[in-house]
Amino acid sequence: MMRSALLTIDQRHCRGGAVDGRPTSWVWELWRPETFRAEFTPVRLSCVDLAELDRLHALPQRIAALRGKPGGLARIEDEVRRAGEWIARVGLGGMTHHLKALGPAVVRLELPSQLAGFEALPWELGLVDGRPLALHGTTVVRGARSSSEALHDPPELPPRLRMLALFSLPRATAALDLGAHRTALRGELLALAAGGRAGAAPLELRTRQFGVGRATLRGMLDEADGWDIVHVVAHGLPGTLRLELPDGGEDPVATRDLIKLLGRLRNRVRLVFLSACWSGGQAAGPDGAGSDGAGEESGTAAHTGREEGDGDVLGGAGAAHPALTSLASAMADELGCAVVAMRFPVGNDFALAFAVRLYTRLLRHRHTLPQALHKALVETVDDPELGESRYQSFSAATPMLYGAAALDRGLLDRPLLGGPLPGRYQGNAGPLPDRPASFVGRLREMIGANTALAPASGVPGAVIHGERGMGATTCAALLAHDHREAFSTIVWHPRPEWAEAITPSCADPVTDFMRHLEIRLPGLAGLSDDLSWTEAMARIAGLRVLVVVDATDRVHDPRWAEMIEALALASAERPGRLLLTARTDLPEIAPALRRVPLPPLEPAEMRQIIRTLPRLGPIHRARETSRTADQVLRRAAGNPGVLHEAEACAGTQEELNAWLRGRSA
Structure with a gap:
């Protein structure tokens, strides 16, 4: 069980600039309910520090401006680390070490309403021993004021968890591939629910990628049993998600409209996961993330740990019209649920790995959300297979947790049926081929x-x-x-x-x-x-x-x-x-x-397919046989069917060599 604490600022101790959310001095108060003790740390800003505070507020804008530029990811990491150093040295001051010593702990950040913008700043980014507080175990929950109460579940709920996963990609946005993301996430979730494991969660999973519009979403949300989890992968701007119009075009849905659309989930949904850029951070003012042309789609690497040209799954860099509050904050407040969101741009690899680990902790290990988020974040940021391990400060500052319901919320806290349940729609669809187990490109x-x-x-x-x-x-x-x-x-x-x-x-x-x-x-x-x-x-x-x-x-x-x-x-x-x-x-x-x-697939897409094949995959990964796999890819020439034909003939090296000779004839 994680420790708990309340981190707050008494409005009476703020001096100068409190109206615009940028005080010149304040006093941090850290309350620990189990010990009835409090720690106090005063902060007074010099002229230099005031400039650094302004720089911290403008961090989203600076990230938006650097995205897609040569060396942009390394420069973003430098900016974030500079912010983390200032937070630890000045912004939190001595409170930094109190928080580090407290961890692992869930810290409810509760500031006066006049300091809403101050509350949204990435305080968990404070660096201790070169690593952010978030990686030391400080899990901050925002939007959980003492006057708020998590809404209780209605008395009758189905004896299984229901999850709706939506993948929205309008025609007008950059063509970024969510197919592999959805396939991988769906497979991992169903594996958590099935496989005959003891204590497997009975998860009923529904996924939808193409045609995610308001009308379709409204119909799915109206189902009588409701949904425990709603997972949304979409392009995002501060205060906006991009759904699809009936003609397949882009439909930017602002916070107010989205809350109205999701209002039917009130008092029912337990967790909303917004895997969308900028969904967690508050939109900056006129000089914030929306300026410097940040509203344009870059279509380049954002947070993938790779340099330009790879693309990011959830693009969007800023907003021309700042939102009054973050999308995640408004959703947690209006729906009474826990919300996981992304403060900064997020890339496909990181988003997928983090989501799978979070749900594994929630469904298999029965952790609370703060526990699950901390473990998932540390495991993902430290994963050497992900490029994000090179940009740890930026990665650690990206996921955010909102809502009073997130303080101690778990998903397996009601009587549930034993055994797995299929995630199949029971409508009037006649016999269909099985849903493709893997789908890449196209x-x-x-x-x-x-x-x-x-x-x-x-x-x-x-x-x-x-x-x-x-x-x-x-x-x-x-x-x-x-x-x-x-x-x-x-x-x-x-x-x-x-x-x-x-x-x-x-x-x-x-x-x-x-x-x-x-x-x-x-x-x-x-x-x-x-x-x-x-x-x-x-x-x-x-x-x-x-x-x-x-x-x-x-x-x-x-x-x-x-x-x-x-x-x-x-x-x-x-x-x-x-x-x-x-x-x-x-x-x-x-x-x-x-x-x-259907043109030939790109080489990168063919390599993604070959990595998943049980016979050709090991040949592709092993250094001594990778040249043979490259020959197979050249013979396939972008045709996935030919790749599967080679897979069928890869029982032995001799059989595969014979197939290669036949294809070259």
Whole structure:
């Protein structure tokens, strides 16, 4: 159990500048309830110190200005360390060592309302022995005033934890790949809930990546059982999250609107995790993070521990219009829940590793949030596999914890059913292929197809096409899973087996398709007998149905093309949508459908795939065999299907060499 303490400033001890949140002198008071003792540390600022305090307030602005510039990450770390040194020497003064000696401890930071901006400053960044207080065990909880009370759970809750994980990437933002992030996080969470481990948490997990808009989110939040955890990965600006419009474009949702949208979670949600840049820190004033052009997307490395060119998952650098309070603070106050948020920009690797470790501590080790956050932060910052280990001060200052509910909140504190629960949606989606176990790249293509399926897209759907092995069927399967809440019914028409057979059967593909539709949509039984193609397809398109036809180009029947054309035409101005996969762009069929070609994957994406394969992965990682893996990657030439073909032939070195010789012939 962590110790607890209250760190505060009596307004009566503030001198000068208290109105604008920048006093010239104050007295820190550290209260420890279990000992009834208090420590006091007076602070008086010289003219030089006043300039350093101004520099501390402007730290977000300086970080925004340095992002994306040559050597920007190292310069940001220098700025943050300079701030940490001043906090330890002057800002906290002697209180720094009291906090270090107290750790590991959860410290409730409670300052007068006039010092709200002062409260948001990164006091846990104070350096002791070269490391921030946050890494010594000082976990600061903000927004937990003594007058606030965590809202209690309603009397009846489902006997399992329900988690909603949202990954929003509007079309207008930089194409940064969240697919691998979602796949990895989902797999780790389900592993925590399953696997037959003793004490496994019964976690019902729902994830959604494409089409995360207000209407979709509103529908998901309205579910009767509610949600214990809401995990949001999105582009962020101070006081804003970027969701998606019905046409797939960008919808910047300000704090007030987001709180209104999430208000249905009040008195129910226990933890909101905002894995978004600037979601934790208070927006600075006119001279803060919103100036110096910080509102522009940089599209470059932010906090990834890598230099420019790698990209960051959650970009955004500042805000043109400062928020009155941080998004996390407002959410904790209005919803009565605990909120984990990010003070500064956060990169994909760090965000994923930190989230997995936090949830592992909460669900497997049954830690409270302060305990879990401290352990997860230390483990992530010290992880030599992550580039963040080179920028420890910046990394340690990024995660923040808000809300009175965070002081001692755990997630496994109510009777729960034993054993794992599948995180599957139980709506009217018919038989679908399994959700892809791993999905890398294809972000631009998925955004294009997702936009075509949006209710207000103005197009009837999309054709995803690429040569064999490029993953058209995989893309369509992921889209179908992600759009289950957007359609009343999903009809997946699989590729015809007879088309792949050596001796094709005499089955009628058109009859098979109509029979499949009538099975999935009983109200349409017999429609093809009584109506023309155009009328029949219009009837189907008039329903809120997504029809997915796999391997559309494998059918050679003039009636087939006529039927697809009629369905596409009818869907243009109706709620139904059509999604086709093919190896060509189907030039003679349904020109109104958006064409989404699948080009070869980038080398970095292919390397990401090969690392996950059980046979080729070790070959790729071992220095003595990495050259063989490079040969495989060159032969694959950006085609993930060829990579999986090589995986099947990698049982022995001889088999893999034979495959390489065959591919080079």
